[in-house]
Amino acid sequence: MKLTSLASRRLAAGVGLACAAILLPTAALASSAGSDAPAHPALAACHAVGTEVWNAAQGNGAAGTIYYEIEISNVGHHTCTLKGYPGVSELNIHGSQVGLPATHGGIKPLVTLAPGDTSHFVLRVVDAGAVCAHPVNGSTLRVYPPGQKVAQLLGFPNQMCPRRSTMSVDAVHPGTGIPFYSLH
Numbered sequence: 001m002k003l004t005s006l007a008s009r010r011l012a013a014g015v016g017l018a019c020a021a022i023l024l025p026t027a028a029l030a031s032s033a034g035s036d037a038p039a040h041p042a043l044a045a046c047h048a049v050g051t052e053v054w055n056a057a058q059g060n061g062a063a064g065t066i067y068y069e070i071e072i073s074n075v076g077h078h079t080c081t082l083k084g085y086p087g088v089s090e091l092n093i094h095g096s097q098v099g100l101p102a103t104h105g106g107i108k109p110l111v112t113l114a115p116g117d118t119s120h121f122v123l124r125v126v127d128a129g130a131v132c133a134h135p136v137n138g139s140t141l142r143v144y145p146p147g148q149k150v151a152q153l154l155g156f157p158n159q160m161c162p163r164r165s166t167m168s169v170d171a172v173h174p175g176t177g178i179p180f181y182s183l184h
Contacts, residue, residue, distance in 0.1 A: 109173065
């Protein structure tokens, strides 16, 4: 089969257009994938100065275990994130830790908090008198929000076992744990 010069030019143009149609999107994807700048800048982790830990309601429970919804609010001026478990322990009236810190478990969602938003975690407290012979009195809950190195204190009278943890926490979740409550 012999092509005329007009037909050869049309064939070459068609092949060129087909190649361009395939290569241009591929090149665009490759250049955006290789870019050092993220498509959406990552939000900073919440800092201690911009968060407030609080508890607005009594716990609920039965059979020797009580569950408390502990809230963490963004009182800062910038959106920030929390991910993971809070560090929680009980202190006595002298500020010394009694018992072991709370254990933790569960999935760890990334929680984004705009200014004024609140997240929460569930604190499970087992009746120490049912677990050990000589419980020790505590007065204050020490809470380290996820990723923070500065503790916040809540008045929280509780009994703990001297060498055992009787508390556990789950990861921080979005929204308030107490329906219809907010910091503001």
